[in-house]
Amino acid sequence: MSDATYGQLLELAAAVALAASIVMLWRRSLEAIVRTLAVQAAAIAATSLLIGLHDALVAEIAIAALIVVVKAVLIPWLLMRLLRTTTDQRVAEPALNTAASLVIAAVLTLGAFGATASLVQLAGGEEGRLLPVGFAIVLIAYFGLVTRRNALTQIIGFLQLENGIALVALLASTGGSLLVELGTALDLLLAVLVLQVLIVRMQSKLGGLDLDHLQELRD
Amino acid sequence: MLLLLLLALPLCAGIAVAVFGWTRVTSWFCVADAAAIGGLAVWLAVRVADGSTFHAAGGLLRADALSGFMVLLVAILTMLATSSAVGYVRAEIEHGHTTAAATRWYGALVMAFVATMLFALLAANVALMWVAIEGTTIVTAFLVGHRRTRASLEASWKYVIIGSVGIILAFLGTILLALAARHAGLTSAHSLDWEALTSAHARFDPGVVKLGAALLMLGYGTKVGLAPMHTWLPDAHSQAPAPVSALMSGVLLSVAFYAVLRWKVVIDGVLGIQFLRILLAGAGLLSLTVAALMMIAQRDYKRLLAYSSIEHMGLVAIAASVGTRLAIAALLLHVLAHGLAKGVAFVCSGEILLQEGTTEIASVRGLLARNPLLGGTFGFALIALLGMPPFGLFASEIAIARAGFSAGMGWVITIAFVILLVVVAAVVTHAQRMLLGPAPAGTETRTFATTAVPLVGGLLALAAIGVSIWPIEHLLNAAASVVAR
Numbered sequence: 001m002s003d004a005t006y007g008q009l010l011e012l013a014a015a016v017a018l019a020a021s022i023v024m025l026w027r028r029s030l031e032a033i034v035r036t037l038a039v040q041a042a043a044i045a046a047t048s049l050l051i052g053l054h055d056a057l058v059a060e061i062a063i064a065a066l067i068v069v070v071k072a073v074l075i076p077w078l079l080m081r082l083l084r085t086t087t088d089q090r091v092a093e094p095a096l097n098t099a100a101s102l103v104i105a106a107v108l109t110l111g112a113f114g115a116t117a118s119l120v121q122l123a124g125g126e127e128g129r130l131l132p133v134g135f136a137i138v139l140i141a142y143f144g145l146v147t148r149r150n151a152l153t154q155i156i157g158f159l160q161l162e163n164g165i166a167l168v169a170l171l172a173s174t175g176g177s178l179l180v181e182l183g184t185a186l187d188l189l190l191a192v193l194v195l196q197v198l199i200v201r202m203q204s205k206l207g208g209l210d211l212d213h214l215q216e217l218r219d
Numbered sequence: 220m221l222l223l224l225l226l227a228l229p230l231c232a233g234i235a236v237a238v239f240g241w242t243r244v245t246s247w248f249c250v251a252d253a254a255a256i257g258g259l260a261v262w263l264a265v266r267v268a269d270g271s272t273f274h275a276a277g278g279l280l281r282a283d284a285l286s287g288f289m290v291l292l293v294a295i296l297t298m299l300a301t302s303s304a305v306g307y308v309r310a311e312i313e314h315g316h317t318t319a320a321a322t323r324w325y326g327a328l329v330m331a332f333v334a335t336m337l338f339a340l341l342a343a344n345v346a347l348m349w350v351a352i353e354g355t356t357i358v359t360a361f362l363v364g365h366r367r368t369r370a371s372l373e374a375s376w377k378y379v380i381i382g383s384v385g386i387i388l389a390f391l392g393t394i395l396l397a398l399a400a401r402h403a404g405l406t407s408a409h410s411l412d413w414e415a416l417t418s419a420h421a422r423f424d425p426g427v428v429k430l431g432a433a434l435l436m437l438g439y440g441t442k443v444g445l446a447p448m449h450t451w452l453p454d455a456h457s458q459a460p461a462p463v464s465a466l467m468s469g470v471l472l473s474v475a476f477y478a479v480l481r482w483k484v485v486i487d488g489v490l491g492i493q494f495l496r497i498l499l500a501g502a503g504l505l506s507l508t509v510a511a512l513m514m515i516a517q518r519d520y521k522r523l524l525a526y527s528s529i530e531h532m533g534l535v536a537i538a539a540s541v542g543t544r545l546a547i548a549a550l551l552l553h554v555l556a557h558g559l560a561k562g563v564a565f566v567c568s569g570e571i572l573l574q575e576g577t578t579e580i581a582s583v584r585g586l587l588a589r590n591p592l593l594g595g596t597f598g599f600a601l602i603a604l605l606g607m608p609p610f611g612l613f614a615s616e617i618a619i620a621r622a623g624f625s626a627g628m629g630w631v632i633t634i635a636f637v638i639l640l641v642v643v644a645a646v647v648t649h650a651q652r653m654l655l656g657p658a659p660a661g662t663e664t665r666t667f668a669t670t671a672v673p674l675v676g677g678l679l680a681l682a683a684i685g686v687s688i689w690p691i692e693h694l695l696n697a698a699a700s701v702v703a704r
Contacts, residue, residue, distance in 0.1 A: 118426030119395070122402055138391065145384060154380050161384060165391045172398040177411065183350035184390070187357065191383055194360045198376050205369055214373040217454045219513055219522065 006054050007126045013050065014133040016043040017167060018109070021140045021160060025101050028091045030152055034079045037156055040137075040163050041071035048170050051127065060170070063181050067166070070185045075159065075192050079152070082196055088150070088209045095147045105140050112136035127171040134171060137164030151202060151209040155195050162188055222275040222282055222341050225259050225290065226334055228252055229297070233330030241322035246305045249326060253294070253301040256333070260294035263287050268694040274343065281343035281414070284697035289340045289477050291694075292555055295680075296470040296562050297333050299673045300462040303566040304329070306667030307462055310573050316366065324361060329463060331358045336474050346397075346411045348478055349390050352442060355471055356382040362463045363455045374451075374458035381451040382442060389438025389478070395431030396485065399423040413481055420488035429494065432486045436498050439482070442475035445536055446506040449529050453513070456528065457521035457578065461569020464521070468528045469562035473554040476535055480547075480702050483539060492542050499540035500631050506533030507638040514645040521568050521578045523649060524561065527604055530642055531557045537635055538619045541626045548699035549618030552688060556611030556681060560603040563677040566670065567597035574664045580649050588658035593666050596674040601650050603681055605643050611684040 001009075020040035024033050045067040052060030083089070094101065112135035120128050138161055145157035162184075199209065206213040232252035236245045267273065267287035274281050282290070308325065311317045317325070335358055339351035356379060364375035393411070400410040403422035409415035441448035456464050479499075486495055510530035517523045531553070538550035568578075570593050575583055587594035603610035616639075623632035688695060 115430075118424070119398070119430065122424045122427050123398060142384075151376070158380065158384055158387075161387055165387060165394070168391060169394045172394055173401070173407070177344075177346065177407070180344070180346040180350065180411065183347055184353075187350055187353045190354075190357045191379065194357055195376075195379055198360070198364065198372065198379070201364070201367070201372055202376070205372060211376075214369075214376065216370045217373050217377075217458075219453070219517065 010050055013043045013046040014130045018133050021137045022105055025105055025144055030083055030089055034076050038072050038076040044163055044167050059178050066185055091150050091153055108139040109136040112139055131171050134164050134168035149211040151199050151211055222280045226337055228256050229330045229333040233327045236326030241326045249301040253297040257294040257298055260291045264291050264694050268697050270697045280341045282341055283701050285701040286340045288694055288698040292558050293336050293470050296466055296558055299562045299677055300466045302673040303670045304462040305669040307569055328358050328362050339474055344411045345413050346393055349393055353386050363459045365460050371458040374454035377451045378455040385441025385448055386438045388434045392431040392434030395427055399427045416485045420485050423489045428489045435482050439475055439478045443472055443532050444529050445502040446509040453522045453525040456525035461566050465562040465565040469558040472532055484702055496540045499536045503533045503536035507635055511638050511641040518580055519578045520580050524564050541623045541628055543622055543626050544699050544703040546622035547702045548695050549615050549622055551695055551698055553615035556615050559677050559681040560600050563674050564600035583653045585656040585658040587654045590664045592671055594654050598654050599678050609685045610681045614685050
């Protein structure tokens with residue numbers, strides 16, 4: 001693989017990951033959102049694989065496999081299974097309409113490029129140039145978390161956040177420690193399992209995924 | 220070997236409960252196990268008190284005086300929580316609040332919780348420390364939702380979502396610091412190793428470190444319960460069963476703050492003390508203010524205790540912002556004393572809840588007359604939490620104030636202590652309503668000896684460190700010099 005192709009492929013993977021974030025903000029069907037989340041994870045796995053192949057790093061290739069198994073297959077499968085048991089198949093009207101959300105996503109992406117200039121300069125290289133993409137995914141995920149009051153989209157927001165951070169870690173090449181990756185993957189998987197159980201309880205108690213029903217604890 | 224054993228002990232007890240269920244024997248086994256953890260913790264504390272460092276498991280685990288001190292705190296609270304759980308869980312079953320299956324989970328998860336905290340304290344790698352601290356959220360999620368009511372469901376949802384979404388920022392911060400380390404010449408194996416980070420920090424890129432430091436403070440600050448990231452805390456700490464609240468309030472918040480202290484050493488080395496000083500002092504004062512305001516009109520005594528934890532963590536953040544050796548020693552003493560006092564107070568709150576069936580302050584009256592032991596220990600724990608002599612928090616608050624004034628931060632300390640006066644007024648008003656007054660006839664209650672012994676023991680220990688810190692003085696100084704050299 002020549003350096004130019006490597007750079008182009010890396011850009012493509014990062015672009016797919018960012019586009020997935022925007023699609024998740026735009027779509028209202030929960031099933032479509034979960035599928036897009038899987039695509040995003042696959043794009044991040046591809047980034048890891050590319051870096052691993054290019055720099056001949058075994059750890060990065062193993063991490064790519066780990067990401068595919070946990071984030072692109074296992075977690076989306078769990079969420080799909082959960083979705084089949086729920087009555088809500090669509091996200092309720094978010095606090096902000098879709099057009100305004102997309103404009104804000106664009107602003108956040110620009111902001112991510114602006115805020116991480118010193119980082120890009122330090123990291124350098126083809127990977128470093130793409131670092132702001134990871135930050136943009138993080139910011140868009142936070143925005144989605146704040147504006148959507150649905151239990152499932154909150155889990156997806158959290159996973160998207162994790163995807164963005166994983167992309168930053170890969171591009172900054174500070175990952176590489178398989179032990180840390182295993183630890184974070186285990187944390188992530190367990191967190192999703194815990195949240196899944198809470199959602200099942202929530203449905204039997206509240207009859208839906210709308211978090212506005214949870215308003216009991218006040219001062 | 221010692222360090223590995225320390226991690227294996229709580230796991231053994233957890234597995235025992237998972238296999239045999241929560242019975243008389245296994246609940247006492249947990250107490251014995253906690254005592255063994257205590258023994259090991261004392262041994263570790265003695266060995267690291269001279270400033271030496273231990274490594275184990277091929278460099279994966281590491282213990283110095285700071286981790287030794289914190290391990291001791293975890294061990295003490297574990298003893299308190301496991302021994303009070305013997306009576307508490309039995310009473311919960313008798314009242315029909317819980318089932319045998321739920322108590323099996325309860326016991327296993329509590330011990331797993333202790334193991335994760337110990338791992339966070341002993342991890343040599345800062346990313347694994349993060350993994351462990353995020354792990355504490357996961358293992359405690361079901362403990363918060365133990366009662367399975369709507370309110371506890373809401374509390375556990377907020378707890379897991381806000382906790383995870385917040386602390387993941389600390390992971391991003393960790394990555395940025397590692398990136399700075401890589402470009403300062405550290406190998407990828409060393410860029411996440413705390414010792415290597417502290418020895419090479421002079422060459423780190425300040426711009427990147429600033430961004431990373433802010434993210435680390437936001438992330439771990441969420442887990443510490445500092446305002447404005449504190450919203451999950453009163454819900455979670457008030458919904459969890461009392462022994463778990465004792466562990467979460469008394470020690471988990473401090474374990475999260477331990478991560479802040481570890482990073483403070485690295486960040487201060489690059490940016491100087493001023494950068495974090497502003498962040499920590501700001502968050503500390505804001506936490507104190509929010510806590511004081513929420514305590515004035517509080518109607519729920521478990522939430523009152525939870526806000527008191529936010530208040531004390533705010534004070535701890537202010538001590539950290541002062542950052543001198545004296546301030547850090549005072550901070551650690553404060554963390555220990557707060558752990559003991561809050562542990563006792565939360566265990567008492569669980570007993571009160573079992574007797575009254577409600578957490579409303581308004582429905583608890585004449586507690587001292589009805590159950591002198593419970594009312595007395597709860598009262599003394601509250602007095603201790605307000606920083607009154609002879610208890611340990613008096614000594615630590617005075618020491619924090621002294622350190623602050625001598626570091627030129629007198630105005631921050633003055634504001635903090637004015638807010639503390641508001642807290643005193645609020646707590647005294649609530650407490651005298653709950654404790655004093657005549658007992659309505661026929662409402663006298665009794666407390667299990669298994670609960671009474673740890674409560675009284677905890678208060679005595681708290682008074683002892685308030686009078687003299689002589690037994691832990693070396694350890695405290697050695698631990699403080701890990702953070703402030």
